[in-house]
Amino acid sequence: MILSVQGLEFSYPSHEVLKDISFSIDTGECIAILGTNGTGKSTLLKCINRILRPQKGSVLVDKTDVQKLNQVDLAKRIGYVSQTNQSFRTTVFDTVLIGRKPYIKWDVKEEDLRIVDKAIEMLGLQKYSLRYIDELSGGELQKVIIARALAQEPKILMFDEPTSSLDLKNQLEVINIIKNVVKNRKISALVTIHDLNLALRLADKYILLKKGKIFAAGGIEIMTSENIESVYSVPVEIEKMNSRMVVVPI
Numbered sequence: 001m002i003l004s005v006q007g008l009e010f011s012y013p014s015h016e017v018l019k020d021i022s023f024s025i026d027t028g029e030c031i032a033i034l035g036t037n038g039t040g041k042s043t044l045l046k047c048i049n050r051i052l053r054p055q056k057g058s059v060l061v062d063k064t065d066v067q068k069l070n071q072v073d074l075a076k077r078i079g080y081v082s083q084t085n086q087s088f089r090t091t092v093f094d095t096v097l098i099g100r101k102p103y104i105k106w107d108v109k110e111e112d113l114r115i116v117d118k119a120i121e122m123l124g125l126q127k128y129s130l131r132y133i134d135e136l137s138g139g140e141l142q143k144v145i146i147a148r149a150l151a152q153e154p155k156i157l158m159f160d161e162p163t164s165s166l167d168l169k170n171q172l173e174v175i176n177i178i179k180n181v182v183k184n185r186k187i188s189a190l191v192t193i194h195d196l197n198l199a200l201r202l203a204d205k206y207i208l209l210k211k212g213k214i215f216a217a218g219g220i221e222i223m224t225s226e227n228i229e230s231v232y233s234v235p236v237e238i239e240k241m242n243s244r245m246v247v248v249p250i
């Protein structure tokens with residue numbers, strides 16, 4: 001088990017957001033965190049990555065409490081791609097190189113450069129490598145930030161809406177990159193995503209959040225029309241197309 005969240009509760013000063021959240025993830029698993037706007041998906045990722053401190057509960061990564069890890073060890077374990085991006089004026093290459101920061105002691109090594117090149121190549125960003133990130137489109141920048149997280153080589157990759165600025169082709173590419181990286185590197189991913197059909201392509205397991213609580217969690221068997229309707233308040237049908245499950249709002 002690479003990640004274990006037990007009895008997590010989190011409130012902002014004005015209101016309670018997460019209640020009694022418990023789940024665990026094994027190596028090689030890709031988990032989609034689903035739920036309506038404002039239900040607490042990003043807050044959950046931030047609690048796991050220690051950006052926010054839960055009032056109750058624990059988060060163990062590799063059996064170690066995240067609260068006890070120093071910043072470098074945390075960054076070697078968890079890579080986080082948030083919904084908001086940095087605004088420093090750096091090139092694409094240098095931005096992705098920042099992902100290697102936890103490993104660089106004095107000088108950047110050949111291996112760091114190789115890993116950065118590989119991440120840039122995986123996201124198809126070679127032609128932008130020397131461009132400043134404020135000269136990119138929203139989707140291109142999103143891919144740069146994903147490349148930086150891959151270069152970080154963490155054990156758990158967390159993505160907050162990784163496909164939100166991407167066109168259809170890039171959405172599918174990014175989903176496949178995440179799936180392949182998880183399987184090939186034997187790591188895990190936690191992904192918040194609004195598009196249920198992309199979630200079905202991506203994930204091995206699902207967590208349906210409703211009003212800050214886990215409404216259902218598990219494999220494909222929990223992605224029923226009843227559960228989806230209950231969480232999103234929209235009637236849906238689940239159909240099979242080309243041997244793939246699709247969610248169709250009705």
Ligand SMILES: Nc1ncnc2c1ncn2[C@@H]1O[C@H](COP(=O)(O)OP(=O)(O)OP(=O)(O)O)[C@@H](O)[C@H]1O
Nearest residue numbers: 012013014017035036037038039040041042043044
């Ligand atoms: N910094 C903050 N201070 C106070 N309340 C906040 C803060 N950030 C988020 N919230 C509130 O906490 C709740 C959960 O927000 P969160 O961003 O985790 O939801 P989400 O499920 O990720 O939503 P979305 O799908 O819209 O991104 C919302 O009611 C939101 O308004």
